[in-house]
Amino acid sequence: YSSLGVVTSTSVGMDRRLGVIAEILSELLGLDAVYARNDARTRREVGLPTWRGRLIGEAGPTAQIDEGGVRFEVDVIRGQKTGFFIDQRENRLLLQRYAPRGGRILDLFSYTGGFGLHALAGGAAEAVLVDESDYAVEAALRNAELNGLSGRVSAVRSRVKEFLESARERGDRYDAVVVDPPALVPSRERLSMGLKTYVAVNAAAMEVLEPGGLMISTSCSQFVDAGRLRRVLLTAASRAGRRVRFLGGVLGQSPDHPVDPLHPWTGYLKGFALAVE
Ligand SMILES: C[S@@+](CC[C@H](N)C(=O)[O-])C[C@H]1O[C@@H](n2cnc3c(N)ncnc32)[C@H](O)[C@@H]1O
The missing domain is CATH 3.30.750.80 (RNA methyltransferase domain (HRMD) like)
Incomplete structure:
Protein backbone atom coordinates (compact mmCIF):
# COMPACT_ATOMS: atom_id res chain seq x y z
CA TYR A 1 0.00 0.00 0.00
CA PRO A 61 0.87 1.32 10.04
CA THR A 62 -1.33 3.63 7.94
CA ALA A 63 -1.08 4.61 4.29
CA GLN A 64 -3.25 6.39 1.76
CA ILE A 65 -3.96 4.66 -1.51
CA ASP A 66 -5.69 5.64 -4.73
CA GLU A 67 -7.91 3.05 -6.38
CA GLY A 68 -9.38 4.22 -9.68
CA GLY A 69 -9.45 7.84 -8.53
CA VAL A 70 -10.95 7.09 -5.10
CA ARG A 71 -8.74 7.55 -2.05
CA PHE A 72 -8.69 5.23 0.94
CA GLU A 73 -6.78 5.20 4.18
CA VAL A 74 -5.47 1.72 4.93
CA ASP A 75 -4.42 0.63 8.42
CA VAL A 76 -2.42 -2.57 8.12
CA ILE A 77 -2.64 -3.31 11.85
CA ARG A 78 -6.19 -2.32 12.84
CA GLY A 79 -7.77 -3.19 9.49
CA GLN A 80 -9.14 -6.58 8.49
CA LYS A 81 -7.16 -9.02 6.35
CA THR A 82 -4.01 -7.06 5.34
CA GLY A 83 -5.86 -3.75 5.75
CA PHE A 84 -7.94 -3.61 2.56
CA PHE A 85 -9.89 -6.11 0.43
CA ILE A 86 -7.71 -5.74 -2.66
CA ASP A 87 -9.27 -8.86 -4.14
CA GLN A 88 -12.47 -6.88 -4.88
CA ARG A 89 -10.70 -4.06 -6.75
CA GLU A 90 -11.95 -4.91 -10.27
CA ASN A 91 -15.50 -5.40 -9.00
CA ARG A 92 -15.47 -2.01 -7.25
CA LEU A 93 -14.23 -0.44 -10.50
CA LEU A 94 -17.06 -2.22 -12.35
CA LEU A 95 -19.58 -0.64 -9.99
CA GLN A 96 -17.97 2.76 -10.49
CA ARG A 97 -18.59 2.28 -14.22
CA TYR A 98 -22.17 1.02 -14.02
CA ALA A 99 -23.53 2.69 -10.88
CA PRO A 100 -26.96 4.20 -11.55
CA ARG A 101 -26.41 7.95 -12.14
CA GLY A 102 -28.16 9.97 -9.46
CA GLY A 103 -29.15 6.73 -7.69
CA ARG A 104 -29.18 5.56 -4.06
CA ILE A 105 -26.69 2.81 -3.30
CA LEU A 106 -26.82 0.34 -0.43
CA ASP A 107 -23.39 -1.13 0.36
CA LEU A 108 -23.91 -4.12 2.66
CA PHE A 109 -20.89 -5.50 4.58
CA SER A 110 -19.23 -2.27 3.46
CA TYR A 111 -15.98 -2.43 5.46
CA THR A 112 -14.25 0.94 4.82
CA GLY A 113 -16.74 1.98 2.12
CA GLY A 114 -15.08 0.53 -0.99
CA PHE A 115 -18.10 -0.19 -3.16
CA GLY A 116 -20.20 2.73 -1.93
CA LEU A 117 -17.51 5.36 -2.52
CA HIS A 118 -16.78 3.98 -5.99
CA ALA A 119 -20.49 4.16 -6.83
CA LEU A 120 -20.50 7.84 -5.80
CA ALA A 121 -17.38 8.47 -7.90
CA GLY A 122 -19.30 6.92 -10.80
CA GLY A 123 -22.22 9.33 -10.46
CA ALA A 124 -24.54 7.86 -7.82
CA ALA A 125 -26.09 10.50 -5.59
CA GLU A 126 -26.09 8.86 -2.18
CA ALA A 127 -24.60 5.81 -0.48
CA VAL A 128 -25.67 4.01 2.66
CA LEU A 129 -22.93 1.79 4.10
CA VAL A 130 -23.65 -0.97 6.60
CA ASP A 131 -21.07 -2.85 8.65
CA GLU A 132 -21.04 -4.33 12.15
CA SER A 133 -17.47 -3.24 12.90
CA ASP A 134 -16.76 0.05 14.71
CA TYR A 135 -13.40 0.35 12.98
CA ALA A 136 -14.98 -0.17 9.53
CA VAL A 137 -17.65 2.49 10.09
CA GLU A 138 -15.17 5.06 11.45
CA ALA A 139 -12.73 4.38 8.62
CA ALA A 140 -15.52 4.59 6.01
CA LEU A 141 -16.49 8.04 7.29
CA ARG A 142 -12.85 9.16 7.15
CA ASN A 143 -12.60 7.84 3.58
CA ALA A 144 -15.76 9.68 2.60
CA GLU A 145 -14.20 12.88 3.95
CA LEU A 146 -10.93 12.18 2.16
CA ASN A 147 -12.86 12.18 -1.14
CA GLY A 148 -15.04 15.20 -0.33
CA LEU A 149 -18.12 12.91 -0.26
CA SER A 150 -19.15 13.22 3.41
CA GLY A 151 -22.48 14.86 2.62
CA ARG A 152 -23.55 11.96 0.43
CA VAL A 153 -22.56 9.05 2.69
CA SER A 154 -24.25 7.55 5.73
CA ALA A 155 -22.41 4.78 7.53
CA VAL A 156 -24.50 2.60 9.81
CA ARG A 157 -23.01 0.30 12.42
CA SER A 158 -25.35 -2.64 12.39
CA ARG A 159 -25.65 -6.29 11.58
CA VAL A 160 -26.92 -6.56 8.02
CA LYS A 161 -29.85 -8.80 8.95
CA GLU A 162 -31.22 -6.28 11.43
CA PHE A 163 -30.58 -3.33 9.11
CA LEU A 164 -32.49 -4.99 6.26
CA GLU A 165 -35.41 -5.90 8.54
CA SER A 166 -35.85 -2.27 9.59
CA ALA A 167 -35.25 -0.99 6.04
CA ARG A 168 -38.05 -3.22 4.80
CA GLU A 169 -40.38 -2.06 7.59
CA ARG A 170 -39.61 1.58 6.75
CA GLY A 171 -40.24 0.87 3.04
CA ASP A 172 -36.74 2.08 2.05
CA ARG A 173 -35.78 1.47 -1.57
CA TYR A 174 -32.39 1.58 -3.34
CA ASP A 175 -31.29 1.70 -6.98
CA ALA A 176 -28.32 -0.59 -6.41
CA VAL A 177 -27.21 -2.95 -3.67
CA VAL A 178 -23.90 -4.68 -3.00
CA VAL A 179 -23.77 -7.87 -0.93
CA ASP A 180 -20.18 -8.73 0.02
CA PRO A 181 -20.32 -10.81 3.21
CA PRO A 182 -17.41 -12.54 4.92
CA ALA A 183 -17.08 -16.26 4.13
CA LEU A 184 -20.43 -17.63 5.31
CA VAL A 185 -19.28 -21.19 4.60
CA PRO A 186 -15.99 -21.32 6.52
CA SER A 187 -15.76 -25.15 6.34
CA ARG A 188 -17.24 -28.00 4.32
CA GLU A 189 -19.26 -29.10 7.36
CA ARG A 190 -21.07 -25.75 7.43
CA LEU A 191 -22.03 -25.77 3.74
CA SER A 192 -25.73 -26.31 4.07
CA MET A 193 -26.16 -23.82 6.94
CA GLY A 194 -24.01 -21.22 5.17
CA LEU A 195 -25.89 -21.55 1.87
CA LYS A 196 -29.14 -20.87 3.73
CA THR A 197 -27.61 -17.69 5.14
CA TYR A 198 -26.46 -16.61 1.64
CA VAL A 199 -30.03 -17.14 0.35
CA ALA A 200 -31.57 -15.23 3.26
CA VAL A 201 -29.29 -12.19 3.01
CA ASN A 202 -29.55 -11.99 -0.79
CA ALA A 203 -33.35 -12.34 -0.72
CA ALA A 204 -33.63 -9.61 1.91
CA ALA A 205 -31.31 -7.37 -0.14
CA MET A 206 -33.43 -7.89 -3.28
CA GLU A 207 -36.53 -6.89 -1.34
CA VAL A 208 -35.21 -3.35 -0.81
CA LEU A 209 -34.22 -2.86 -4.46
CA GLU A 210 -36.28 -0.72 -6.83
CA PRO A 211 -37.61 -2.67 -9.83
CA GLY A 212 -34.82 -2.82 -12.39
CA GLY A 213 -32.23 -2.19 -9.68
CA LEU A 214 -28.63 -3.34 -9.93
CA MET A 215 -27.23 -5.94 -7.56
CA ILE A 216 -23.66 -7.10 -7.11
CA SER A 217 -23.46 -10.19 -4.97
CA THR A 218 -20.26 -12.02 -4.12
CA SER A 219 -19.02 -14.94 -2.07
CA CYS A 220 -15.47 -15.37 -0.79
CA SER A 221 -16.15 -18.88 0.57
CA GLN A 222 -13.83 -21.38 -1.07
CA PHE A 223 -16.52 -24.07 -0.70
CA VAL A 224 -19.09 -22.12 -2.73
CA ASP A 225 -18.31 -22.24 -6.45
CA ALA A 226 -19.87 -19.96 -9.06
CA GLY A 227 -22.57 -22.51 -9.94
CA ARG A 228 -23.62 -22.73 -6.31
CA LEU A 229 -23.69 -18.97 -5.90
CA ARG A 230 -25.80 -18.69 -9.07
CA ARG A 231 -28.32 -21.17 -7.61
CA VAL A 232 -28.29 -19.25 -4.31
CA LEU A 233 -29.21 -16.06 -6.19
CA LEU A 234 -32.00 -17.79 -8.14
CA THR A 235 -33.44 -19.23 -4.92
CA ALA A 236 -33.18 -15.80 -3.28
CA ALA A 237 -34.99 -14.20 -6.24
CA SER A 238 -37.78 -16.71 -6.05
CA ARG A 239 -38.11 -16.13 -2.30
CA ALA A 240 -38.19 -12.35 -2.80
CA GLY A 241 -40.71 -12.73 -5.66
CA ARG A 242 -38.32 -11.00 -8.09
CA ARG A 243 -37.11 -11.90 -11.57
CA VAL A 244 -33.36 -11.56 -12.14
CA ARG A 245 -31.17 -11.33 -15.19
CA PHE A 246 -27.44 -11.93 -14.99
CA LEU A 247 -25.30 -9.14 -16.44
CA GLY A 248 -21.96 -10.23 -17.91
CA GLY A 249 -20.13 -13.32 -16.69
CA VAL A 250 -18.85 -14.53 -13.36
CA LEU A 251 -16.98 -11.89 -11.35
CA GLY A 252 -13.77 -12.99 -9.67
CA GLN A 253 -10.79 -11.81 -7.69
CA SER A 254 -8.30 -9.23 -9.02
CA PRO A 255 -5.56 -10.67 -11.23
CA ASP A 256 -2.98 -10.03 -8.51
CA HIS A 257 -4.68 -12.85 -6.56
CA PRO A 258 -3.68 -15.68 -8.93
CA VAL A 259 -5.55 -18.96 -9.08
CA ASP A 260 -3.46 -22.12 -9.09
CA PRO A 261 -5.21 -24.83 -11.17
CA LEU A 262 -3.61 -27.48 -8.95
CA HIS A 263 -5.29 -25.83 -5.95
CA PRO A 264 -8.65 -24.68 -7.37
CA TRP A 265 -9.77 -23.29 -4.00
CA THR A 266 -7.27 -20.46 -4.48
CA GLY A 267 -10.03 -19.07 -6.74
CA TYR A 268 -12.16 -18.32 -3.69
CA LEU A 269 -13.90 -15.09 -4.74
CA LYS A 270 -16.81 -15.19 -7.17
CA GLY A 271 -19.76 -12.97 -7.81
CA PHE A 272 -22.48 -11.83 -10.18
CA ALA A 273 -23.97 -8.55 -11.31
CA LEU A 274 -27.73 -8.79 -11.78
CA ALA A 275 -30.65 -6.69 -12.87
CA VAL A 276 -33.47 -7.33 -10.42
CA GLU A 277 -36.91 -6.74 -11.96
C1 LIG B 1 -15.50 -9.10 2.76
S1 LIG B 1 -15.57 -7.74 3.86
C2 LIG B 1 -16.29 -6.49 2.84
C3 LIG B 1 -15.29 -5.73 1.97
C4 LIG B 1 -15.81 -4.48 1.31
N1 LIG B 1 -16.93 -4.76 0.44
C5 LIG B 1 -14.73 -3.74 0.55
O1 LIG B 1 -14.84 -3.61 -0.69
O2 LIG B 1 -13.76 -3.30 1.17
C6 LIG B 1 -16.90 -8.17 4.93
C7 LIG B 1 -17.30 -7.13 5.97
O3 LIG B 1 -18.50 -7.59 6.61
C8 LIG B 1 -18.49 -7.16 7.96
N2 LIG B 1 -19.45 -8.07 8.64
C9 LIG B 1 -19.30 -9.36 8.96
N3 LIG B 1 -20.45 -9.88 9.44
C10 LIG B 1 -21.36 -8.86 9.42
C11 LIG B 1 -22.75 -8.77 9.76
N4 LIG B 1 -23.43 -9.81 10.22
N5 LIG B 1 -23.37 -7.57 9.60
C12 LIG B 1 -22.67 -6.49 9.14
N6 LIG B 1 -21.36 -6.54 8.78
C13 LIG B 1 -20.72 -7.70 8.92
C14 LIG B 1 -17.06 -7.24 8.39
O4 LIG B 1 -16.82 -6.34 9.46
C15 LIG B 1 -16.33 -6.84 7.08
O5 LIG B 1 -16.05 -5.46 7.10
Whole structure:
Protein backbone atom coordinates (compact mmCIF):
# COMPACT_ATOMS: atom_id res chain seq x y z
CA TYR A 1 0.00 0.00 0.00
CA SER A 2 1.81 3.09 -1.22
CA SER A 3 5.12 2.79 0.65
CA LEU A 4 3.97 0.14 3.18
CA GLY A 5 4.39 -3.59 2.63
CA VAL A 6 2.40 -6.32 4.37
CA VAL A 7 3.22 -10.02 4.39
CA THR A 8 1.22 -12.96 5.63
CA SER A 9 2.84 -16.30 6.31
CA THR A 10 0.95 -19.52 6.92
CA SER A 11 3.79 -22.01 7.39
CA VAL A 12 6.82 -22.55 9.64
CA GLY A 13 9.15 -22.42 6.64
CA MET A 14 7.95 -19.02 5.52
CA ASP A 15 7.95 -17.78 9.14
CA ARG A 16 11.69 -18.50 9.29
CA ARG A 17 12.32 -16.45 6.15
CA LEU A 18 10.08 -13.48 7.00
CA GLY A 19 12.98 -11.20 8.00
CA VAL A 20 14.84 -11.68 4.74
CA ILE A 21 11.60 -11.46 2.70
CA ALA A 22 10.84 -8.12 4.37
CA GLU A 23 14.34 -6.83 3.57
CA ILE A 24 14.09 -7.85 -0.09
CA LEU A 25 10.60 -6.38 -0.50
CA SER A 26 11.68 -3.17 1.15
CA GLU A 27 14.68 -2.83 -1.15
CA LEU A 28 12.93 -3.84 -4.38
CA LEU A 29 9.86 -1.69 -3.83
CA GLY A 30 11.46 1.18 -1.90
CA LEU A 31 9.16 0.66 1.10
CA ASP A 32 9.24 2.70 4.31
CA ALA A 33 8.18 -0.30 6.40
CA VAL A 34 7.03 -3.89 6.11
CA TYR A 35 4.45 -5.32 8.50
CA ALA A 36 3.40 -8.89 9.20
CA ARG A 37 -0.22 -9.92 9.47
CA ASN A 38 0.24 -13.39 10.82
CA ASP A 39 -3.17 -13.68 12.42
CA ALA A 40 -4.96 -15.83 9.84
CA ARG A 41 -7.31 -18.49 11.20
CA THR A 42 -5.31 -21.11 9.28
CA ARG A 43 -2.26 -20.39 11.46
CA ARG A 44 -4.23 -21.15 14.59
CA GLU A 45 -5.54 -24.35 13.03
CA VAL A 46 -2.01 -25.70 12.48
CA GLY A 47 -0.72 -24.53 15.87
CA LEU A 48 1.36 -21.54 14.71
CA PRO A 49 1.39 -18.42 16.92
CA THR A 50 -0.73 -15.51 15.70
CA TRP A 51 0.58 -11.96 15.82
CA ARG A 52 0.65 -8.65 13.93
CA GLY A 53 3.51 -6.18 13.95
CA ARG A 54 6.33 -4.41 12.16
CA LEU A 55 9.12 -6.47 10.62
CA ILE A 56 11.34 -3.72 9.26
CA GLY A 57 11.40 0.09 8.81
CA GLU A 58 10.17 3.02 10.86
CA ALA A 59 6.88 4.09 9.28
CA GLY A 60 3.56 3.79 11.13
CA PRO A 61 0.87 1.32 10.04
CA THR A 62 -1.33 3.63 7.94
CA ALA A 63 -1.08 4.61 4.29
CA GLN A 64 -3.25 6.39 1.76
CA ILE A 65 -3.96 4.66 -1.51
CA ASP A 66 -5.69 5.64 -4.73
CA GLU A 67 -7.91 3.05 -6.38
CA GLY A 68 -9.38 4.22 -9.68
CA GLY A 69 -9.45 7.84 -8.53
CA VAL A 70 -10.95 7.09 -5.10
CA ARG A 71 -8.74 7.55 -2.05
CA PHE A 72 -8.69 5.23 0.94
CA GLU A 73 -6.78 5.20 4.18
CA VAL A 74 -5.47 1.72 4.93
CA ASP A 75 -4.42 0.63 8.42
CA VAL A 76 -2.42 -2.57 8.12
CA ILE A 77 -2.64 -3.31 11.85
CA ARG A 78 -6.19 -2.32 12.84
CA GLY A 79 -7.77 -3.19 9.49
CA GLN A 80 -9.14 -6.58 8.49
CA LYS A 81 -7.16 -9.02 6.35
CA THR A 82 -4.01 -7.06 5.34
CA GLY A 83 -5.86 -3.75 5.75
CA PHE A 84 -7.94 -3.61 2.56
CA PHE A 85 -9.89 -6.11 0.43
CA ILE A 86 -7.71 -5.74 -2.66
CA ASP A 87 -9.27 -8.86 -4.14
CA GLN A 88 -12.47 -6.88 -4.88
CA ARG A 89 -10.70 -4.06 -6.75
CA GLU A 90 -11.95 -4.91 -10.27
CA ASN A 91 -15.50 -5.40 -9.00
CA ARG A 92 -15.47 -2.01 -7.25
CA LEU A 93 -14.23 -0.44 -10.50
CA LEU A 94 -17.06 -2.22 -12.35
CA LEU A 95 -19.58 -0.64 -9.99
CA GLN A 96 -17.97 2.76 -10.49
CA ARG A 97 -18.59 2.28 -14.22
CA TYR A 98 -22.17 1.02 -14.02
CA ALA A 99 -23.53 2.69 -10.88
CA PRO A 100 -26.96 4.20 -11.55
CA ARG A 101 -26.41 7.95 -12.14
CA GLY A 102 -28.16 9.97 -9.46
CA GLY A 103 -29.15 6.73 -7.69
CA ARG A 104 -29.18 5.56 -4.06
CA ILE A 105 -26.69 2.81 -3.30
CA LEU A 106 -26.82 0.34 -0.43
CA ASP A 107 -23.39 -1.13 0.36
CA LEU A 108 -23.91 -4.12 2.66
CA PHE A 109 -20.89 -5.50 4.58
CA SER A 110 -19.23 -2.27 3.46
CA TYR A 111 -15.98 -2.43 5.46
CA THR A 112 -14.25 0.94 4.82
CA GLY A 113 -16.74 1.98 2.12
CA GLY A 114 -15.08 0.53 -0.99
CA PHE A 115 -18.10 -0.19 -3.16
CA GLY A 116 -20.20 2.73 -1.93
CA LEU A 117 -17.51 5.36 -2.52
CA HIS A 118 -16.78 3.98 -5.99
CA ALA A 119 -20.49 4.16 -6.83
CA LEU A 120 -20.50 7.84 -5.80
CA ALA A 121 -17.38 8.47 -7.90
CA GLY A 122 -19.30 6.92 -10.80
CA GLY A 123 -22.22 9.33 -10.46
CA ALA A 124 -24.54 7.86 -7.82
CA ALA A 125 -26.09 10.50 -5.59
CA GLU A 126 -26.09 8.86 -2.18
CA ALA A 127 -24.60 5.81 -0.48
CA VAL A 128 -25.67 4.01 2.66
CA LEU A 129 -22.93 1.79 4.10
CA VAL A 130 -23.65 -0.97 6.60
CA ASP A 131 -21.07 -2.85 8.65
CA GLU A 132 -21.04 -4.33 12.15
CA SER A 133 -17.47 -3.24 12.90
CA ASP A 134 -16.76 0.05 14.71
CA TYR A 135 -13.40 0.35 12.98
CA ALA A 136 -14.98 -0.17 9.53
CA VAL A 137 -17.65 2.49 10.09
CA GLU A 138 -15.17 5.06 11.45
CA ALA A 139 -12.73 4.38 8.62
CA ALA A 140 -15.52 4.59 6.01
CA LEU A 141 -16.49 8.04 7.29
CA ARG A 142 -12.85 9.16 7.15
CA ASN A 143 -12.60 7.84 3.58
CA ALA A 144 -15.76 9.68 2.60
CA GLU A 145 -14.20 12.88 3.95
CA LEU A 146 -10.93 12.18 2.16
CA ASN A 147 -12.86 12.18 -1.14
CA GLY A 148 -15.04 15.20 -0.33
CA LEU A 149 -18.12 12.91 -0.26
CA SER A 150 -19.15 13.22 3.41
CA GLY A 151 -22.48 14.86 2.62
CA ARG A 152 -23.55 11.96 0.43
CA VAL A 153 -22.56 9.05 2.69
CA SER A 154 -24.25 7.55 5.73
CA ALA A 155 -22.41 4.78 7.53
CA VAL A 156 -24.50 2.60 9.81
CA ARG A 157 -23.01 0.30 12.42
CA SER A 158 -25.35 -2.64 12.39
CA ARG A 159 -25.65 -6.29 11.58
CA VAL A 160 -26.92 -6.56 8.02
CA LYS A 161 -29.85 -8.80 8.95
CA GLU A 162 -31.22 -6.28 11.43
CA PHE A 163 -30.58 -3.33 9.11
CA LEU A 164 -32.49 -4.99 6.26
CA GLU A 165 -35.41 -5.90 8.54
CA SER A 166 -35.85 -2.27 9.59
CA ALA A 167 -35.25 -0.99 6.04
CA ARG A 168 -38.05 -3.22 4.80
CA GLU A 169 -40.38 -2.06 7.59
CA ARG A 170 -39.61 1.58 6.75
CA GLY A 171 -40.24 0.87 3.04
CA ASP A 172 -36.74 2.08 2.05
CA ARG A 173 -35.78 1.47 -1.57
CA TYR A 174 -32.39 1.58 -3.34
CA ASP A 175 -31.29 1.70 -6.98
CA ALA A 176 -28.32 -0.59 -6.41
CA VAL A 177 -27.21 -2.95 -3.67
CA VAL A 178 -23.90 -4.68 -3.00
CA VAL A 179 -23.77 -7.87 -0.93
CA ASP A 180 -20.18 -8.73 0.02
CA PRO A 181 -20.32 -10.81 3.21
CA PRO A 182 -17.41 -12.54 4.92
CA ALA A 183 -17.08 -16.26 4.13
CA LEU A 184 -20.43 -17.63 5.31
CA VAL A 185 -19.28 -21.19 4.60
CA PRO A 186 -15.99 -21.32 6.52
CA SER A 187 -15.76 -25.15 6.34
CA ARG A 188 -17.24 -28.00 4.32
CA GLU A 189 -19.26 -29.10 7.36
CA ARG A 190 -21.07 -25.75 7.43
CA LEU A 191 -22.03 -25.77 3.74
CA SER A 192 -25.73 -26.31 4.07
CA MET A 193 -26.16 -23.82 6.94
CA GLY A 194 -24.01 -21.22 5.17
CA LEU A 195 -25.89 -21.55 1.87
CA LYS A 196 -29.14 -20.87 3.73
CA THR A 197 -27.61 -17.69 5.14
CA TYR A 198 -26.46 -16.61 1.64
CA VAL A 199 -30.03 -17.14 0.35
CA ALA A 200 -31.57 -15.23 3.26
CA VAL A 201 -29.29 -12.19 3.01
CA ASN A 202 -29.55 -11.99 -0.79
CA ALA A 203 -33.35 -12.34 -0.72
CA ALA A 204 -33.63 -9.61 1.91
CA ALA A 205 -31.31 -7.37 -0.14
CA MET A 206 -33.43 -7.89 -3.28
CA GLU A 207 -36.53 -6.89 -1.34
CA VAL A 208 -35.21 -3.35 -0.81
CA LEU A 209 -34.22 -2.86 -4.46
CA GLU A 210 -36.28 -0.72 -6.83
CA PRO A 211 -37.61 -2.67 -9.83
CA GLY A 212 -34.82 -2.82 -12.39
CA GLY A 213 -32.23 -2.19 -9.68
CA LEU A 214 -28.63 -3.34 -9.93
CA MET A 215 -27.23 -5.94 -7.56
CA ILE A 216 -23.66 -7.10 -7.11
CA SER A 217 -23.46 -10.19 -4.97
CA THR A 218 -20.26 -12.02 -4.12
CA SER A 219 -19.02 -14.94 -2.07
CA CYS A 220 -15.47 -15.37 -0.79
CA SER A 221 -16.15 -18.88 0.57
CA GLN A 222 -13.83 -21.38 -1.07
CA PHE A 223 -16.52 -24.07 -0.70
CA VAL A 224 -19.09 -22.12 -2.73
CA ASP A 225 -18.31 -22.24 -6.45
CA ALA A 226 -19.87 -19.96 -9.06
CA GLY A 227 -22.57 -22.51 -9.94
CA ARG A 228 -23.62 -22.73 -6.31
CA LEU A 229 -23.69 -18.97 -5.90
CA ARG A 230 -25.80 -18.69 -9.07
CA ARG A 231 -28.32 -21.17 -7.61
CA VAL A 232 -28.29 -19.25 -4.31
CA LEU A 233 -29.21 -16.06 -6.19
CA LEU A 234 -32.00 -17.79 -8.14
CA THR A 235 -33.44 -19.23 -4.92
CA ALA A 236 -33.18 -15.80 -3.28
CA ALA A 237 -34.99 -14.20 -6.24
CA SER A 238 -37.78 -16.71 -6.05
CA ARG A 239 -38.11 -16.13 -2.30
CA ALA A 240 -38.19 -12.35 -2.80
CA GLY A 241 -40.71 -12.73 -5.66
CA ARG A 242 -38.32 -11.00 -8.09
CA ARG A 243 -37.11 -11.90 -11.57
CA VAL A 244 -33.36 -11.56 -12.14
CA ARG A 245 -31.17 -11.33 -15.19
CA PHE A 246 -27.44 -11.93 -14.99
CA LEU A 247 -25.30 -9.14 -16.44
CA GLY A 248 -21.96 -10.23 -17.91
CA GLY A 249 -20.13 -13.32 -16.69
CA VAL A 250 -18.85 -14.53 -13.36
CA LEU A 251 -16.98 -11.89 -11.35
CA GLY A 252 -13.77 -12.99 -9.67
CA GLN A 253 -10.79 -11.81 -7.69
CA SER A 254 -8.30 -9.23 -9.02
CA PRO A 255 -5.56 -10.67 -11.23
CA ASP A 256 -2.98 -10.03 -8.51
CA HIS A 257 -4.68 -12.85 -6.56
CA PRO A 258 -3.68 -15.68 -8.93
CA VAL A 259 -5.55 -18.96 -9.08
CA ASP A 260 -3.46 -22.12 -9.09
CA PRO A 261 -5.21 -24.83 -11.17
CA LEU A 262 -3.61 -27.48 -8.95
CA HIS A 263 -5.29 -25.83 -5.95
CA PRO A 264 -8.65 -24.68 -7.37
CA TRP A 265 -9.77 -23.29 -4.00
CA THR A 266 -7.27 -20.46 -4.48
CA GLY A 267 -10.03 -19.07 -6.74
CA TYR A 268 -12.16 -18.32 -3.69
CA LEU A 269 -13.90 -15.09 -4.74
CA LYS A 270 -16.81 -15.19 -7.17
CA GLY A 271 -19.76 -12.97 -7.81
CA PHE A 272 -22.48 -11.83 -10.18
CA ALA A 273 -23.97 -8.55 -11.31
CA LEU A 274 -27.73 -8.79 -11.78
CA ALA A 275 -30.65 -6.69 -12.87
CA VAL A 276 -33.47 -7.33 -10.42
CA GLU A 277 -36.91 -6.74 -11.96
C1 LIG B 1 -15.50 -9.10 2.76
S1 LIG B 1 -15.57 -7.74 3.86
C2 LIG B 1 -16.29 -6.49 2.84
C3 LIG B 1 -15.29 -5.73 1.97
C4 LIG B 1 -15.81 -4.48 1.31
N1 LIG B 1 -16.93 -4.76 0.44
C5 LIG B 1 -14.73 -3.74 0.55
O1 LIG B 1 -14.84 -3.61 -0.69
O2 LIG B 1 -13.76 -3.30 1.17
C6 LIG B 1 -16.90 -8.17 4.93
C7 LIG B 1 -17.30 -7.13 5.97
O3 LIG B 1 -18.50 -7.59 6.61
C8 LIG B 1 -18.49 -7.16 7.96
N2 LIG B 1 -19.45 -8.07 8.64
C9 LIG B 1 -19.30 -9.36 8.96
N3 LIG B 1 -20.45 -9.88 9.44
C10 LIG B 1 -21.36 -8.86 9.42
C11 LIG B 1 -22.75 -8.77 9.76
N4 LIG B 1 -23.43 -9.81 10.22
N5 LIG B 1 -23.37 -7.57 9.60
C12 LIG B 1 -22.67 -6.49 9.14
N6 LIG B 1 -21.36 -6.54 8.78
C13 LIG B 1 -20.72 -7.70 8.92
C14 LIG B 1 -17.06 -7.24 8.39
O4 LIG B 1 -16.82 -6.34 9.46
C15 LIG B 1 -16.33 -6.84 7.08
O5 LIG B 1 -16.05 -5.46 7.10
